[in-house]
Amino acid sequence: MNRHLIALAWGIAVACTARGEVTVSEAWVRASLPQQAVTGAYMKITGDDERLRLVGVTTPVAGVAEIHEMRIENDIARMGRVDGIAIAPGEVLELRPGGYHVMLMDLHQPLPAGSEVVLELAFEGAGGAIHRVPVTATVRPLNTRAGGHHQ
Ligand SMILES: [Cu+2]
Secondary structure, eight states, X not given: OOOOEEEEETTEEEEEETTEEEEEEEEEEEOOOTTOOOEEEEEEEEEOXXXXXXXXXXXXXXXXXXXXXXXXXXXXXXXXXXXXXXXXXXXXXXXXXXXXXXXXXXXXXXOOTXXXXXXXXXXXXXXXXXXXXXXXXXXXXXXXXXXXXXX
16 A cells, blocks of 8 residues: 555644645644534645545544535535545645535534544545545634534
């Protein structure tokens, strides 16, 4: 398997793909309350593989993790699942409240602020190879940055 994990600390993960490198930083998850089944995960991703795409996410804390986009239709913000997000070389893909995000559903437990969540990101690179990058996300308080959804 073509994966080399170089660093994993403070929410930063760097991994090599066949044609370059991918870096994930500032990974965080919005806290959830007891009985709450859904929350969001956010981060910044850069890479220099010209074919790089984020294609999947898994985590032990949720039964389902999906990549979602937000879009405006008839003045109403809607979100929906996407198969993947392309990341152009040198571009910063920011997953954020109100934009692309990772939806964590079927949470197995409440996620209190200050705790940590491990996410494993799947990237497709040149030649279609899949590279899995584990990243540790910090759980931030529920009211972090307005403008999101599921609050
Ligand atoms: Cu969503």
